[in-house]
Amino acid sequence: MTSSKKVKVRTPAGKEAELIPEKTWTLAPRGRKGVKMGLFKDPESGRYFRRKIPDDYPV
Numbered sequence: 001m002t003s004s005k006k007v008k009v010r011t012p013a014g015k016e017a018e019l020i021p022e023k024t025w026t027l028a029p030r031g032r033k034g035v036k037m038g039l040f041k042d043p044e045s046g047r048y049f050r051r052k053i054p055d056d057y058p059v
Contacts (some may be wrong), residue, residue, distance in 0.1 A: 003058045009051045011042050019043070036052045 006018040021038030028034020043058040 005057065007038065007051075007053050007057065008039075009053075010048065011040075011044070012049050013042070013044060015044075016044065021053060022048075024053060024057065026059055030031060 008018050011017050019040045020042055023039040026034050027037050036053045041048050
């Protein structure tokens, strides 16, 4: 379940936007901390893109 907390990200068009990720997950090699990723939908083009999200964001 994703949170409804907005994240400030840069869209593929190069603009800054505050969006809610549709899906979140952790990318981590075995035994390491890793990073949190989010799947976002560009409001202008409708295309999906992935970006890193803050570590304090709930997964």
